[in-house]
Amino acid sequence: MLPMLAEAAAAAPVVHAIPLQWFLIVSVTLFAVGSAGVLARRNALTVLMSVEIMLNAVNLAFLAFAREWGNMHGHVVTFFVIAVAAAEAAIGLALILGIFRHKKSVNLDEMNALKN
Amino acid sequence: MFLASETAHAAAHVQGLLGPTIGEAHPADLLAWVILLPLIGAFINGVFGKKLSRGTVTTIGVGSVLLAFAFAAYEVIRLAGLPDGDYLVVKGWTWFDTHELNVGFSFMLDHLSAVMVLVVTGVGTLIHVFSTAYMRADEGYAKFFSYLNLFMFSMLILILGKNLVVLFVGWEGVGLCSYLLIGFWYKDMEKAEAGQKAFIANRVGDLAFLVATFILLFYTHGSVDFMSEGGVQSAVTHLQAVPDGGGDMTLLVICVLFFVAACGKSAQIPLYVWLPDAMAGPTPVSALIHAATMVTAGVYMMARMNPLFVASPTAMTIIAVIGGTTALFAATIALVQNDIKKVLAYSTVSQIGFMVLAIGVGNFTGAIFHLMTHAFFKACLFLGSGSVIHALHHEQDIRQMGGLRKKLPITNITFFVSCLAIAGIPFFAGFFSKDEILFNALTNEISGGGPNLYAGITGFIAAACTAFYMFRLYYLTFGGTYRGDQHVYDHAHEEVAMTFPLAVLGILAALGGFVGIPHLIHDAHLLEAWLSPNFGWLSAEAGGPIHYSHDMLAEVITIVVSVAIGVAGMLIARGMYNRSAELLPVAPVQASWHRVLTHKYYVDEFYDFVLVRPLRAVAQFSYKVIDVGIIDGIFVRGSAITVGLIGKGLRQLQNGDVQAYVTVLVVGLATALLFAA
Amino acid sequence: MGFVQIIFWLLAVGTIVTSALVVLPPGGRNPLYGALLLIVSFFFISGLYVLLFAHTMAILQILVYAGAIMVLFTFVIMLLNLSKKELGDETKTLAKGLGIVAVVAIGTKLIVMLQGQTLNLTAKPIPEGFGGVDAIADLLFHNYLVPFELTGLLLLVAVIGSVVLAKRTL
Numbered sequence: 003m004l005p006m007l008a009e010a011a012a013a014a015p016v017v018h019a020i021p022l023q024w025f026l027i028v029s030v031t032l033f034a035v036g037s038a039g040v041l042a043r044r045n046a047l048t049v050l051m052s053v054e055i056m057l058n059a060v061n062l063a064f065l066a067f068a069r070e071w072g073n074m075h076g077h078v079v080t081f082f083v084i085a086v087a088a089a090e091a092a093i094g095l096a097l098i099l100g101i102f103r104h105k106k107s108v109n110l111d112e113m114n115a116l117k118n
Numbered sequence: 119m120f121l122a123s124e125t126a127h128a129a130a131h132v133q134g135l136l137g138p139t140i141g142e143a144h145p146a147d148l149l150a151w152v153i154l155l156p157l158i159g160a161f162i163n164g165v166f167g168k169k170l171s172r173g174t175v176t177t178i179g180v181g182s183v184l185l186a187f188a189f190a191a192y193e194v195i196r197l198a199g200l201p202d203g204d205y206l207v208v209k210g211w212t213w214f215d216t217h218e219l220n221v222g223f224s225f226m227l228d229h230l231s232a233v234m235v236l237v238v239t240g241v242g243t244l245i246h247v248f249s250t251a252y253m254r255a256d257e258g259y260a261k262f263f264s265y266l267n268l269f270m271f272s273m274l275i276l277i278l279g280k281n282l283v284v285l286f287v288g289w290e291g292v293g294l295c296s297y298l299l300i301g302f303w304y305k306d307m308e309k310a311e312a313g314q315k316a317f318i319a320n321r322v323g324d325l326a327f328l329v330a331t332f333i334l335l336f337y338t339h340g341s342v343d344f345m346s347e348g349g350v351q352s353a354v355t356h357l358q359a360v361p362d363g364g365g366d367m368t369l370l371v372i373c374v375l376f377f378v379a380a381c382g383k384s385a386q387i388p389l390y391v392w393l394p395d396a397m398a399g400p401t402p403v404s405a406l407i408h409a410a411t412m413v414t415a416g417v418y419m420m421a422r423m424n425p426l427f428v429a430s431p432t433a434m435t436i437i438a439v440i441g442g443t444t445a446l447f448a449a450t451i452a453l454v455q456n457d458i459k460k461v462l463a464y465s466t467v468s469q470i471g472f473m474v475l476a477i478g479v480g481n482f483t484g485a486i487f488h489l490m491t492h493a494f495f496k497a498c499l500f501l502g503s504g505s506v507i508h509a510l511h512h513e514q515d516i517r518q519m520g521g522l523r524k525k526l527p528i529t530n531i532t533f534f535v536s537c538l539a540i541a542g543i544p545f546f547a548g549f550f551s552k553d554e555i556l557f558n559a560l561t562n563e564i565s566g567g568g569p570n571l572y573a574g575i576t577g578f579i580a581a582a583c584t585a586f587y588m589f590r591l592y593y594l595t596f597g598g599t600y601r602g603d604q605h606v607y608d609h610a611h612e613e614v615a616m617t618f619p620l621a622v623l624g625i626l627a628a629l630g631g632f633v634g635i636p637h638l639i640h641d642a643h644l645l646e647a648w649l650s651p652n653f654g655w656l657s658a659e660a661g662g663p664i665h666y667s668h669d670m671l672a673e674v675i676t677i678v679v680s681v682a683i684g685v686a687g688m689l690i691a692r693g694m695y696n697r698s699a700e701l702l703p704v705a706p707v708q709a710s711w712h713r714v715l716t717h718k719y720y721v722d723e724f725y726d727f728v729l730v731r732p733l734r735a736v737a738q739f740s741y742k743v744i745d746v747g748i749i750d751g752i753f754v755r756g757s758a759i760t761v762g763l764i765g766k767g768l769r770q771l772q773n774g775d776v777q778a779y780v781t782v783l784v785v786g787l788a789t790a791l792l793f794a795a
Numbered sequence: 796m797g798f799v800q801i802i803f804w805l806l807a808v809g810t811i812v813t814s815a816l817v818v819l820p821p822g823g824r825n826p827l828y829g830a831l832l833l834i835v836s837f838f839f840i841s842g843l844y845v846l847l848f849a850h851t852m853a854i855l856q857i858l859v860y861a862g863a864i865m866v867l868f869t870f871v872i873m874l875l876n877l878s879k880k881e882l883g884d885e886t887k888t889l890a891k892g893l894g895i896v897a898v899v900a901i902g903t904k905l906i907v908m909l910q911g912q913t914l915n916l917t918a919k920p921i922p923e924g925f926g927g928v929d930a931i932a933d934l935l936f937h938n939y940l941v942p943f944e945l946t947g948l949l950l951l952v953a954v955i956g957s958v959v960l961a962k963r964t965l
Contacts, residue, residue, distance in 0.1 A: 018918060019799040020846060023909050028807045028843070030909070032814055034902030039818035041781050041894030047826040047872060048818070049777075051833050054864070055814050058840055061856075065849045072919030074930045078939050080852050081931065084859050085946045089953030091864045095871040096960035102875055103963075114774025781894035788897040791904055 018069065025066035032059035046101075046108040050094050057087045137351050137425045139651040141203030146196070148189040149227055150208045152235065153274045155182040155189075160267035167260025179263030180246045183270055187239035194232045203651045205229075205345065207280070220341050225278040228345075230652045233486055233645075234277040234418055237493045241410045242270050244619035248501050249402040251615035252508055256400075262302065266406065269295035273411050277418060281349065282331055282342035285419065289327065289383065292412045293320040299407060300399040309398040316392040323382020323389060323416075330375035333368065344422060354425050366430065373426060373433035377440075380416030384470050387444045391722055393467055397459040401504030404459060409466050409496035414489045417473045421482050421652070428480065428656060428663055431565045438478025438559070442576035445471030447719070449583035453590075454705065454715045457514050458503045461591045465540070466496060468580055472555055475573050480664040481558035482653045483646045487634045488555060490645075491547035494630050495536040498623035502533040505620065506595060509610040510602065516594040518602035520699065525610045528617040530596050532624030537592045539627040541585035542684040549681070550631035552581060557636075557676040561667035581680055585687025593695035594702075601699045636673060803846055810839040826877070830868045837861040848926040 032055060039052025061080045068076025102108055159182030163175055170178075197206055210223035227235065246266060253262050272291025279285035294317075301313025331342065337356045343349035357365030380386070385393040385408075396408055407413070420427055420437075427433055445468045452464035469492050476485035507514055509526055523530040539548040560574035600607050633644045646653075656662040694703055706712050714720070771782075813836035817829045837860050844853035924930050935943055 019797060020803050022918075024803065024807070025843070025847070026909050027906055028810065030902055030905045031811050034898050035811065035814050035818055037784060037898045037901075038895050041777055041784060041898065042891040043818065045826055047868070047875075048829055051817055051826070051829055051868065054833065054860075055817065055836070058837070058860075061852070062840065062843060065844055065847045065852060068849065069847045069921065069925075070918050072921050072925070074925070074934050075938075077849055077852055077926070077931050078934050080849075081855070081935065082939075082942060082946055084855060085950060088859060088864050089949050091867060092953045092957040093960065095867060096957035099871060099874070099961045108875065108877065110777055111775065113776075117772065117774030775890075777894075778890045781890050781897070784901070785893055785897045788901045788904075791901055 022066055022070050026063060029059045029063040029066065032056070032062065044110050046098050046110055046113075049110065050091065050098070053094075054087060054091065057083055137354075138653070138655055139203035140345050141201060141205065141651075143205060143207040143226070143345070144200065146193055146206035146208055146227060149193050149206055149225060149278070152186045152189045152193070152239070153208075153225065153271065153278060155186045156267040156270035156274065158182060160264045160271060163260045163267065164264035167264055170260065172259065175260045175263055176250050179260075179267060180243065180250065182267055183239060183243045183246050186270070186274070187236075187243050190235045190239050193227055194236060197227055197229070197232055202229075208278075213283070218340065219335065219338075221281060221283045223284060224280040225275075225284070226280040226345060227278060228651065229648055230418075230421060230486065231277050233490060233649070234414075235274065237490055238270070238273055238277065238411050241493050241497050241623070242273075242406060244622055245402050245406045245410075245497065245501065248405070248504065248616050248619045249400075251613040252402055252504055253400065258302065262299075262400070265295055265298050265302070266402075269299065269407060269412075273415070276415055280343060280345065282334075282344075285422075286324075286327060286331070289379075289415065289419075290324060292407070292415060293317060293324065293383070296320070296396070296407050296412055299403040300396045302399055302403065306398075312392075312395040312398040316396050319389045319392040320382050323379040326375045326382070327379035330372050330379065333372050333375070337368075350423055351425060354429050358429055366432075369426070369430040370433050373430045374436065376419065376423065376426070377433065377437055380420055380474070381440070382416075383419075384413045384416030384474065385467050386416075386471060386474055387440055387447065390444065390448070390467050391725060394460055394463045394718070397457070397463050401459065401500060401507060404463070405497045405500035405504065408463065409500050410493035413466060413470055414473070414493070417470065417477065417485055417489055420474075420477050421486055424482050424653065424656065427477070428564070431567055431663075434478050434480065434564055435567075435570060436478070438475050438570045438573040441471045441474030441476070441478050442559075442570075442573040442580070443471075444468070445475060445580035446576045446583070447471075449580040449587065451715055451718050452587045453583060454712055456517055458506065458516050458519075458591065458595065459500075459514060461516075461587060462496070462499055462503060465499075465584065465588065468584060469496065469540070471580065472552065472577065475559060475577055476555040479559045479562045479570050479573055480564050480656060480666075481555060481562060482656070483634075483643075483649050484551065484554040484558055486649060487645050488548075488551035491539065491551045491627070491630050494547055494623055495539040495627040498532055498536040498620060498627050499540070501616065501620055501623065502529050502536070505529040505612060505616045508616070509612065510606050511609075513602060513606065516591065519595045519600070520598045520602075521596070521600040522610065523596040525607070526596075526612050528612055528620055532620040532627075533592060533596065535624045536627045537588045537688075539631075540588050541688055542581060542680050543688070544677075544681055545631065547627050547629070547631035549684075550634045550636065553677050553680055554634060554636060556581070556680055557673050558666070560676065561669065561672055563665040563667075565663045578680065578683065582683045582687055585684040586691050589688045589691035590695050593692060597692075597696040598702065599698040636677070637668065637670075799846065803843070806839050806842040806846070810836055810843065813839065826872050827869070830865060830872055833868075834861050834865045837865065848921060850926045851928050851931050852926070 036052045036054075036056030036059060039055065040049055043049050043052065061083055064076040064080050064083075066076075068074060068080075098108055101113070105112065159178050162178050163170075167175055193206060197204075205226050205228035207227075208225040210225065213221045213223045215221075246263070249262065249266065253259055256262065269292060272288050272295055274288070276285055276288025276292060279288055297313045297317040297320075299313075300316050301310045304310045304313070334342065334350065334353050337353035338349060339352050339356075341349045344351075354369070357369050359365070378389070382389040393408060393413070397404055427437070448464045448467035448471060452461050452468065455461045455464060469488070473485045473488050473492070476482070476488060505526060506519065506522060506529060509522075509529075510519065513519070535546065539546040542549045542552045556574065556577050559570060559577050561569055563569055634646070635643055637643060654660055656664045658665040707716075717723075813832050817832045817836065837856060841853045841856045841861075844850075844856060922930075
C-alpha cells in the first residue's frame with residue numbers, strides 16, 4: 003500500500019487521504035484526556051499513566067506534522083520522547099515504591115508534606 | 119567684603135560714615151592662642167580628666183586660663199601702642215562665601231574688646247583658682263574644669279568675634295556651658311531643671327537674635343562684620359537714608375529683637391527668671407557666669423552695635439525703661455530673700471539693669487565701666503559667699519549664719535569692701551560707675567528728645583534698695599552672733615586658695631573705680647579716653663546724636679544725693695541687723711507686701727500657667743495621640759498587621775497538593791487561551 | 796469514505812476510548828486494569844502511526860512503550876499489590892472539578908480552532924524511504940548526534956537513579 007500511496011502522492015499536488023486536522027484533533031483529545039487524569043485522579047500510578055497518555059498525544063502530533071512537511075525530524079523528536087518517557091517512568095515508579103514503603107499509601111491526597 | 123579690603127581702604131572710607139572710628143587692622147598671633155588655650159584645656163580635661171591626677175587637671179585647667187590672660191594682656195599692651203581706631207585681627211578661614219554674604223571665622227581686638235577680654239580672663243583665672251578649693255571634694259572635678267574652660271572658650275569667641283555670626287557662635291556656646299554648669303550636679307532633679315530653665319529662656323533670646331540678624335541681612339552689603347564696609351554700619355546708614363523716616367520701623371524692630379536677645383542672656387525683664395534658679399549650680403559658676411561674664415554678654419553686644427541702637431531713639435527709650443524697671447524690680451525682691459546666693463542673684467539682675475539703663479540713655483562708656491566694676495565686686499561677693507558656704511558645710515540660709523567675722527577674716531573684709539563698692543560709697547569702685555550712670559540717666563538727650571526721667575528715678579530708688587539689702591546681707595552673715603549649729607561653727611575656716619582670689623578682687627573692688635573719675639576733674643576719665651574710638655562719635659560735639667551734659671552743678675548734686683542714699687541704706691541696715699540673735703527684727707512674713715516679694719511677684723507661677731502648662735499639654739498630646747496612636751499604631755503596626763493578614767490569606771494556597779498546583783496552572787492557561795484567541 | 800479513512804476512524808475511536816477508560820473508573824479504580832487498557836491504547840496509537848507512514852516509530856512504540864515501559868508499570872503495580880483499602884476512595888473536590896472543566900474547555904477550544912481554519916498548509920511530498928529505519932538513523936546520527944548521546948546519558952542516570960531509589964534501605 004505504501005509505495006502506491008507514495009507514487010500517487012508524488013504525481014499530483016500532495017493531498018493526503020487523511021487530512022492533518024483529523025490527526026491533530028485526535029491528539030488534542032488524547033492530551034485533554036491525559037490532563038484530566040493528571041489533575042483529577044488520586045492514585046499516583048493512575049496519574050503516571052495519564053502522563054504517558056499525554057506524551058503519546060504529543061508524539062502523534064509530531065508525526066502528523068512530519069508527514070505534512072515531508073521530513074523526518076518529527077520522527078527523531080518522537081524517538082527522544084519515547085526514550086525520555088522511559089526514563090521518567092522508571093524513576094517515577096521507583097519513587098512511588100519508596101513512598102509506598104514509607105507511607106503505606108499511594109494516595110496523592112495524603113502527600114501534603116510541603117504544606118504551608 | 120573680604121578681609122583683605124580692610125586696611126587703609128576702610129579707614130579712609132569710614133571717616134565719611136558716621137560711626138565708631140575704624141583704623142587699620144594688624145595681625146595678632148597670640149590672640150588666636152588666647153582663644154585656643156581654654157579649648158585645649160577643656161578638651162584634655164574633658165576627655166582624659168578621669169585618668170589624670172588632680173594636680174595635672176588643676177594645672178591644665180587653671181594654667182590655660184592664666185596663660186590666656188597673660189597673652190591677652192600682652193596684646194592689649196601692644197594695642198595701646200597703636201594709634202586710636204586701629205585694631206588687631208586674627209584672620210581665620212572663610213566660613214561661607216555666597217553671592218550675598220561673606221562670613222569669615224575671624225577675631226579682632228579693639229579697645230572695647232580689650233576691656234572685656236581682660237575682665238573675662240582676669241576674673242576668670244581668679245575664679246578658676248578659687249574652684250580648686252571649692253570643688254576639691256567633688257568627684258566631677260575634672261569635668262568641672264573642662265566645662266569652665268569650655269565656657270571661657272565660648273565667651274572669648276563671643277567678645278572677640280569680628281562679625282555677628284562668630285559672636286552668635288560664642289553666644290550659643292555660653293548658653294550651652296551655662297546649662298552644663300548650672301545642672302552640674304545633675305543627679306538632683308531640681309538642679310537639672312534649673313539648668314533646663316536657663317537654657318530655654320536663653321533660647322528665646324537666641325531666636326530673637328537670629329531673626330534680628332536675618333532682617334539686618336536685607337540691608338547689609340555682603341557681610342555682617344563690625345569693622346568692614348558692607349557690614350552692620352552700612353545697614354544702619356542704608357536704613358537711615360530712607361526718606362521720610364521709612365526705615366525707622368525696621369530699625370526699631372531690629373533693635374528690639376536684639377534687645378530681647380540681650381534680655382535673655384543678661385537676665386532682664388521678661389527673661390530674667392532663670393538667673394535666680396541658676397544659683398543651683400556650684401558657687402564658682404555663679405561667680406563666673408552669672409556675675410562677671412555671661413550675663414554681661416548682652417550688654418557687650420549692645421555696646422558693640424551702638425550705631426544701630428542709637429539710630430532708633432524709640433528703641434533706646436524702651437531699653438532704658440526696661441533696664442530701670444528691672445533694676446528696681448529685682449532690688450525689691452532682694453530685700454526679703456534669705457538665701458545668700460539668691461540675694462546676690464537678684465542683685466546681679468538689678469545691677470545689669472543699671473547697665474542696660476545706661477545703654478538706653480546713651481551712656482555706653484558708663485555701661486562698660488559698670489560692667490567692669492560689677493565684675494570685680496560681684497565676683498568678690500559670690501566667691502565670698504562661696505567661702506562662707508564651704509566653711510559652714512553648705513549652709514546657705516543667712517538666718518542660720520552670723521558672727522562669722524572672726525572665723526573668716528579675709529572673707530569678711532573683702533565682702534565688706536565689695537558691699538561698700540556696690541552701695542556706691544566713695545571712693546570704692548561702684549561709686550564712680552553708678553554715679554556716672556545716674557548722672558547720665560538724668561541729663562542725656564538722644565536726638566533731641568528729653569532726658570529719660572523714669573530711668574533716672576528708678577535708678578535712684580534701686581540704688582537705695584541696693585545699699586540696704588547688701589548691708590542686710592553682710593550684717594546677717596558676718597555681724598551679730600552665730601545662730602546656727604555650733605558644731606559647724608567650730609569647724610569653720612578659710613582656705614588659701616579661696617582667700618587669695620578674694621583678696622585680689624577685693625583690692626580691685628576698692629581701687630578699680632579710679633579709671634573712671636568723673637568730669638569734675640578734667641580729662642581724668644581714663645576709661646572714657648580708652649573707649650573713645652568706639653563711643654566718641656556719639657557726642658554732639660563730634661557730630662553725633664547724643665547730647666551729653668557738662669553741667670558740673672548737676673553732677674555734684676547727683677553725687678551727693680546718691681552717696682547720701684548709699685550711706686543711709688548702710689546705716690539703717692546696720693542698725694537693724696548688726697545685733698545679737700535675740701534682738702534681730704522679725705521679718706513681717708504676714709504682711710502682704712512681704713509675701714508678694716518673697717514669692718518674687720509670682721512671676722514664675724504666671725509663666726508656669728501661661729507658658730509651661732500649655733506646652734506640656736501639647737507635648738503630651740503629640741506623644742500620646744500623634745506619636746503612639748497614629749504614627750505607631752496606624753502606620754507602623756498597621757502596615758505590619760496588614761501584611762500579616764495578606765500573608766495568612768495567601769498561605770491557604772500552599773496545601774502541599776501538587777495536583778492543586780498543576781490545576782491552577784491549567785486553569786490559568788485555559789483562561790488565557792479563552793480570552794486571548 | 797475510503798478504506799483508509801475508515802481504518803483511521805476505528806483506530807482513533809479505539810485510542811480515545813481506551814485512554815478515557817484508563818482515566819475514568821475501571822482504569823482509575825484499579826491501576827492494573829488501567830495499565831492493561833493503556834497497553835491496548837498504545838496498540839491503537841501504533842496503528843495510527845502506520846497511517847502516518849511512520850513505520851519505525853510504530854514498531855518502536857510497541858517494542859519500547861508497550862513492551863518495556865508498560866511492562867515495568869505492570870511489574871510495579873503487582874509489586875505494590877494494593878488492596879482495596881489501600882486504594883482508597885476518590886475524593887471529589889472543587890479543585891478537581893475546576894481542573895476538568897478547564898481541560899475540557901481548552902480541548903474544545905483547540906478543536907474548534909482546528910475545525911475552523913483550513914490550516915493553510917500545503918503538504919510536502921513524501922520522499923523515498925520515508926519512515927524507514929535508514930532515514931531515522933541518518934538524521935539521528937548526523938543532525939541529532941549530541942541529543943542522542945545525551946539521551947544515552949539520561950537513560951544511564953535513570954537506571955542508576957531507579958536502582959538507588961528503590962532500595963530497601965538507602
